[in-house]
Amino acid sequence: MRTTEMIDSHPVGTDLDRELLARALDALHACAQACTACADACLAEEMVADLRRCITSDLNCADVCGVTANVLSRHTGYDSTVTRAQLQACVLACKACGDECEQHAGMHEHCRVCAEACRACEEACRELLATIA
Amino acid sequence: MRTTEMIDSHPVGTDLDRELLARALDALHACAQACTACADACLAEEMVADLRRCITSDLNCADVCGVTANVLSRHTGYDSTVTRAQLQACVLACKACGDECEQHAGMHEHCRVCAEACRACEEACRELLATIA
Amino acid sequence: MRTTEMIDSHPVGTDLDRELLARALDALHACAQACTACADACLAEEMVADLRRCITSDLNCADVCGVTANVLSRHTGYDSTVTRAQLQACVLACKACGDECEQHAGMHEHCRVCAEACRACEEACRELLATIA
Amino acid sequence: MRTTEMIDSHPVGTDLDRELLARALDALHACAQACTACADACLAEEMVADLRRCITSDLNCADVCGVTANVLSRHTGYDSTVTRAQLQACVLACKACGDECEQHAGMHEHCRVCAEACRACEEACRELLATIA
Numbered sequence: 001m002r003t004t005e006m007i008d009s010h011p012v013g014t015d016l017d018r019e020l021l022a023r024a025l026d027a028l029h030a031c032a033q034a035c036t037a038c039a040d041a042c043l044a045e046e047m048v049a050d051l052r053r054c055i056t057s058d059l060n061c062a063d064v065c066g067v068t069a070n071v072l073s074r075h076t077g078y079d080s081t082v083t084r085a086q087l088q089a090c091v092l093a094c095k096a097c098g099d100e101c102e103q104h105a106g107m108h109e110h111c112r113v114c115a116e117a118c119r120a121c122e123e124a125c126r127e128l129l130a131t132i133a
Numbered sequence: 134m135r136t137t138e139m140i141d142s143h144p145v146g147t148d149l150d151r152e153l154l155a156r157a158l159d160a161l162h163a164c165a166q167a168c169t170a171c172a173d174a175c176l177a178e179e180m181v182a183d184l185r186r187c188i189t190s191d192l193n194c195a196d197v198c199g200v201t202a203n204v205l206s207r208h209t210g211y212d213s214t215v216t217r218a219q220l221q222a223c224v225l226a227c228k229a230c231g232d233e234c235e236q237h238a239g240m241h242e243h244c245r246v247c248a249e250a251c252r253a254c255e256e257a258c259r260e261l262l263a264t265i266a
Numbered sequence: 267m268r269t270t271e272m273i274d275s276h277p278v279g280t281d282l283d284r285e286l287l288a289r290a291l292d293a294l295h296a297c298a299q300a301c302t303a304c305a306d307a308c309l310a311e312e313m314v315a316d317l318r319r320c321i322t323s324d325l326n327c328a329d330v331c332g333v334t335a336n337v338l339s340r341h342t343g344y345d346s347t348v349t350r351a352q353l354q355a356c357v358l359a360c361k362a363c364g365d366e367c368e369q370h371a372g373m374h375e376h377c378r379v380c381a382e383a384c385r386a387c388e389e390a391c392r393e394l395l396a397t398i399a
Numbered sequence: 400m401r402t403t404e405m406i407d408s409h410p411v412g413t414d415l416d417r418e419l420l421a422r423a424l425d426a427l428h429a430c431a432q433a434c435t436a437c438a439d440a441c442l443a444e445e446m447v448a449d450l451r452r453c454i455t456s457d458l459n460c461a462d463v464c465g466v467t468a469n470v471l472s473r474h475t476g477y478d479s480t481v482t483r484a485q486l487q488a489c490v491l492a493c494k495a496c497g498d499e500c501e502q503h504a505g506m507h508e509h510c511r512v513c514a515e516a517c518r519a520c521e522e523a524c525r526e527l528l529a530t531i532a
Contacts, residue, residue: 001400001429002512006436009508012443029428030400036472037405043318044411044475052309053210059325060204060215066465067200071193073435076443077186079229082193085222092218109408113401134267134296135379139303142375145310162295163267169339170272176451177278177342185442192458199332206302209310242275246268319476326470326481333466337459343452348459351491355484362478 001026014075017131021072024124028069028090031121035062035097038114045108054100054111061097064090065121072128080132087129094122134159147208150264154205157257161202161223164254168195168230171247178241187233187244194230197223198254205261213265220262227255267292280341283397287338290390294335294356297387301328301363304380311374320366320377327363330356331387338394346398353395360388400425413474416530420471423523427468427489430520434461434496437513444507453499453510460496463489464520471527479531486528493521 003022007014014021039058042051068090071083098118105112136155140147147154172191175184201223204216231251238245269288273280280287305324308317334356337349364384371378402421406413413420438457441450467489470482497517504511 001425002433002516003436005512006433006440006509009512010436010440010443011445011507011509025432026400029432033424033428033468033472034401034405036469037402037409040322040473040475041405041409043321044409046315046410048315048318049312052314055309056207056210056306057212057215060207060212060219062469063200063203064215064219067196069432070196070435070461073432074189074193074439076439077189079190079193082190082197082222082226082229085218085225086197089215089218089222093215096212096215108410110405110410113404113408117401134292135300135383136303138379139300139307139376142379143303143307143310144312144374144376158299159267162299166291166295166335166339167268167272169336170269170276173340173342173455174272174276176454177276179277179448181448181451182445185447188442189439195336202299203302203328206299207306209306241277243272243277246271246275250268322473322476323478323481326473326478329466329469330481330485333462336462340455340459343455345456345459345495348456348463348488348492348495351484351488352463355481355488358484359481362481 001029010075012075015078016128020124020128020131024128025069025072027121027124028065031094031117032062032065034114034117035059035065038101038110041108041110051104054104057097057100058114061093061118064093068125084129084132087125087132091122091125091129094118094125098122134162143208145208148211149261153257153261153264157261158202158205160254160257161198164227164250165195165198167247167250168192168198171234171243174241174243184237187237190230190233191247194226194251197226201258217262217265220258220265224255224258224262227251227258231255267295276341278341281344282394286390286394286397290394291335291338293387293390294331297360297383298328298331300380300383301325301331304367304376307374307376317370320370323363323366324380327359327384330359334391350395350398353391353398357388357391357395360384360391364388400428409474411474414477415527419527419530423527424468424471426520426523427464430493430516431461431464433513433516434458434464437500437509440507440509450503453503456496456499457513460492460517463492467524483528483531486524486531490521490524490528493517493524497521
């Protein structure tokens, strides 16, 4: 990822804290990727019928993280109201998915790794959110 | 769109009001499409430098609407907390984009049509949101 | 959907056939929505283990249709090479998903409706593709 | 990114070369992020009117990379025809965007960094594509 280089090369710059922003963007991509992969791994499990809720929370979290990264990358005509609300939705999607995956972490390694990605992303988004007035 | 047919053929069904859900899903797709098209039309305008804010609100709104439609389409393992937060973010993204496009509606027909799509989507999402406990 | 109004209000216009473009855009959104809903409905079925392939083709088709609609909506700095390749990928994703859903159409109404949406989208994309030099 | 851990924890595994797949997935996310950021940075430039083509190629490339990562992450019910076509579209989108950004690389650092991300992604996708029968 060239996240920091891209942030630093913006002609106008961002109202957001650059370090927290870069960390959030990297965490969002890592979480989206883990969730998409976890949904597919759950689908391949023999006990797929017991993992329905996990698959849905994975798919939602992957989608929400991807869009949140996009919104956070747009500083031109920045709107803190939209950014804040999307970050809040993302924190909740990551929390829901982290909680769900954690319940299967002992049985499925992909859920364990995915839960970690969700926790890291939830935390990075919370920290960034706390700085937005 | 075969939105209602798809909702009615779900084996378990949804906790959401079916009519409001179908209306919201159709409005979300129409709004996402209008916003993506409006961003491109703004970019093609001679006065593109004055439309920066509009392009960003279009891109954000298109992204947010697309993901909100996905989240609203997942009833298996439904999580009202995530759905509510994503709908709230969507209402704000539609409002921001509708407000912005409205300012250029007299000069640019694409902004006028896009503002209408944003208003319709904002309203459909608000109505659905009001029914989610 | 205000697809035609948005196409007609573009300040520069498109190299593509407007009628075929509007039809493709509407079909792409309808197909994306049907596929997202079908994936969720399949996940809720008791026989979910037999529907794994269908869920994956639904998820892929929904994603590919959404992005193809975006690419087709950008006329400013239009690149026929990218548009053509993305349309080709979309035709194949719709065909794969239509074929898969059709196999379950007798048993699951959501697969029957989704297969119809895939066929319509595949055809609309093929017709548009045939006009791109 | 926990890309390799997620690939290795899949219960069934993938038909694709694991190392090339992991490299492609990481490159796709890095490229999507760089392109989204570059589109916004171009929009903020004083000479935005000269960067229209670059903004469109950025937006297309970001969208196409995101979806290609999703398709590549689904091994359950894997369909090589769809995967190959989507990878081909992605290679072309990365090439188009890399070529375009390179033309502004001397003047805009964000275009220089984005061009690098596009080249790396194009190459990673080409290498993976070469292994798919």
